[in-house]
Amino acid sequence: MTGTDASPERAPGVASDAALAVSTVIFALRPHETTGRMTLWIPLVRRTRDPQKELWALPGGWLPVDEELVSAAARTLGETTGLAPTYLEQLYTFGELERSPGRRVVSVVYWALVQSAEAERAAESENVRWFVADELPLLAFDHNRIIEYALWRLRTKVEYAAIAHAFLGATFTLAELREVHEAVLQRHIDPANFRRTVEASGTVVATGEVVAGTRHRPPRLYRYNASIDLADRGPLGPESVPGTAASGAVGAAASAPSSTPSDSHTGEQR
Amino acid sequence: MTGTDASPERAPGVASDAALAVSTVIFALRPHETTGRMTLWIPLVRRTRDPQKELWALPGGWLPVDEELVSAAARTLGETTGLAPTYLEQLYTFGELERSPGRRVVSVVYWALVQSAEAERAAESENVRWFVADELPLLAFDHNRIIEYALWRLRTKVEYAAIAHAFLGATFTLAELREVHEAVLQRHIDPANFRRTVEASGTVVATGEVVAGTRHRPPRLYRYNASIDLADRGPLGPESVPGTAASGAVGAAASAPSSTPSDSHTGEQR
DNA sequence: CCTAGTTATGGTCACTGTGACCTTTACTCG
DNA sequence: CGAGTAAAGGTCACAGTGACCATAACTAGG
Numbered sequence: 001m002t003g004t005d006a007s008p009e010r011a012p013g014v015a016s017d018a019a020l021a022v023s024t025v026i027f028a029l030r031p032h033e034t035t036g037r038m039t040l041w042i043p044l045v046r047r048t049r050d051p052q053k054e055l056w057a058l059p060g061g062w063l064p065v066d067e068e069l070v071s072a073a074a075r076t077l078g079e080t081t082g083l084a085p086t087y088l089e090q091l092y093t094f095g096e097l098e099r100s101p102g103r104r105v106v107s108v109v110y111w112a113l114v115q116s117a118e119a120e121r122a123a124e125s126e127n128v129r130w131f132v133a134d135e136l137p138l139l140a141f142d143h144n145r146i147i148e149y150a151l152w153r154l155r156t157k158v159e160y161a162a163i164a165h166a167f168l169g170a171t172f173t174l175a176e177l178r179e180v181h182e183a184v185l186q187r188h189i190d191p192a193n194f195r196r197t198v199e200a201s202g203t204v205v206a207t208g209e210v211v212a213g214t215r216h217r218p219p220r221l222y223r224y225n226a227s228i229d230l231a232d233r234g235p236l237g238p239e240s241v242p243g244t245a246a247s248g249a250v251g252a253a254a255s256a257p258s259s260t261p262s263d264s265h266t267g268e269q270r
Numbered sequence: 271m272t273g274t275d276a277s278p279e280r281a282p283g284v285a286s287d288a289a290l291a292v293s294t295v296i297f298a299l300r301p302h303e304t305t306g307r308m309t310l311w312i313p314l315v316r317r318t319r320d321p322q323k324e325l326w327a328l329p330g331g332w333l334p335v336d337e338e339l340v341s342a343a344a345r346t347l348g349e350t351t352g353l354a355p356t357y358l359e360q361l362y363t364f365g366e367l368e369r370s371p372g373r374r375v376v377s378v379v380y381w382a383l384v385q386s387a388e389a390e391r392a393a394e395s396e397n398v399r400w401f402v403a404d405e406l407p408l409l410a411f412d413h414n415r416i417i418e419y420a421l422w423r424l425r426t427k428v429e430y431a432a433i434a435h436a437f438l439g440a441t442f443t444l445a446e447l448r449e450v451h452e453a454v455l456q457r458h459i460d461p462a463n464f465r466r467t468v469e470a471s472g473t474v475v476a477t478g479e480v481v482a483g484t485r486h487r488p489p490r491l492y493r494y495n496a497s498i499d500l501a502d503r504g505p506l507g508p509e510s511v512p513g514t515a516a517s518g519a520v521g522a523a524a525s526a527p528s529s530t531p532s533d534s535h536t537g538e539q540r
Numbered sequence: 541c542c543t544a545g546t547t548a549t550g551g552t553c554a555c556t557g558t559g560a561c562c563t564t565t566a567c568t569c570g
Numbered sequence: 571c572g573a574g575t576a577a578a579g580g581t582c583a584c585a586g587t588g589a590c591c592a593t594a595a596c597t598a599g600g
Contacts, residue, residue, distance in 0.1 A: 017287070017290070017335055018290050018333055018335055020287070020288050020290055020376055063288055063365075063376070065287055065288055065374050066367065066374070067367075068365070068366060068367060069363065069365040069376070090362060090363060092360060093339070093360060093363040093378045095333075095338070095339040095378065096338065096339075097336065097337075097338060104335050104336070106290060106333070106339070106378070108363045108365065108376070173577090174577085174578095175576075175577080190558095190559070190560070190561085191576080191577075191578085192560095192561085192562095192577090192578075192579075192580085193558065193559060193560080195577085195578070195579090196557095196558085196579090196580095197557085197558075200557085212567085213567090213568080214567070214568075214575090214576075214577090215567070215568045215569070215574080215575065215576085216566075216567055216568070216574075216575040216576040216577070217565060217566040217567055217575080217576060217577045217578075218566070218567060218576095218577080219576080219577060219578090220577085220578090443548090444548085444549095445547075445548080460587095460588070460589070460590085461547080461548075461549085462548090462549070462550075462551085462589095462590085462591095463587065463588060463589080465548085465549070465550090466550090466551095466586095466587085467586085467587075470586085482596085483596090483597080484546090484547075484548095484596070484597080485545080485546065485547085485596070485597045485598070486545075486546040486547040486548070486595075486596055486597070487546080487547055487548045487549080487594060487595040487596055488547095488548080488595070488596065489547075489548060489549095490548085490549095
């Protein structure tokens, strides 16, 4: 489902079986074009084949028999954005009979987060464009619904799991981390309370360094504490995300990672 | 993945494509065989074909091209247990390259809850047997891992979502609801505090009736408040579960329901 | 009819997490 | 050197919850 979703000629298998596709909802933060406020953006690809031709769709493609699901998600993500995800998790599998006109297509959808810094220099071409997550046009198939669900998951999960740092680099200030939360949740967050909560959670560790040249008190730099959040993940351990530190390398798709349900779907939150 | 999971001869599609299967982890509550305490039980089917022949596996089968995913899950659930689920939700999609020897199999796994009362008279035969969820033997394929994940999901979700009532009938006492929670979470829960929390959540409504003949103060009967919990579900509305009130009808599999990701995976919770 | 046994129900107390806010610190700029 | 600004610390009040205490309402047995 996506650029290749409804390309009968390339579709695998016999017509009497469902075709298996993998798509990914990719999130990045960039200032809004008009308001200038940090906002969630999503890269989409223009369909060049007929079913739903010309409509924008999620990056993705048919699942190669010899490729892991996560790997396929990371690969197509890299192919369309030139980025490597800093967070990648299975979202849901959509398989309604009528979601794709013509043939039965079951799509295993993943959602990913990429670093804002990287997203800025991400590839954008005639057939790849970034859209503000809350201002999408009519997309191909049921992709509007899928993105809506992914957005819900992101907003829900960012409140109880340490994933916001995935939008940032290796080190960051609490103000930057807070800005990510504010952008995702679309609401103001008290700086002092945010600091208190984050420090108490133990998800970040002060590096000891500070950022200079800020026209005001220099903020401390923090680093994500990978040893802590393991608890909130499922019993099956974290899903290994290929190349956590995207080096901006184009086509930086990762090799076959070992996909395991972390707390994926779970995250429903309360 | 399951009774039919690795049955090459019945496998759909071309050998060069991944086969799509649907399996379901079914939970029911019954007293433990030795301790007598309410415990989680899971029905499994014995594999009669070769890959992993004789090993116990999750109920399921290949996905028919013209059947909805949820429907397939509910159908196989009914075929093996003779029950209809009171709760059914997509769990995760497993697709590791080596999870099934021989061919690539991608399984969309669902998890379901059935009423205890029904579960008692559920079918059990030479090839279908119920096991205590925490005391499983070595199962076929990666089913042990899948169940472990489903168990984690159930235990996690029961703490923040109103799903415990799915194990009970239309009306129940708070003691019964509490017993479900205690069985699932495997720990004692204070009756008074439980009552306070449940009543505050508004997920149940007193019917006004009480249960007589209890040798002590007669408990009130409550009914699940369907209008409340809609909030904790995802933005895509609840997944319609076929026949909520299982009438114990054998083969009571439901017709094609409209599958939509509720808060499925999400549930990760905090 | 009266008492013991048992669970249903109602409350209280203490502690924790969190939103709303106030104060002080530490830089840069003019 | 004073003003401006965000970082960092701290206080207060309130909601939620685990631990517990007390009373209510039946049944079973004298």
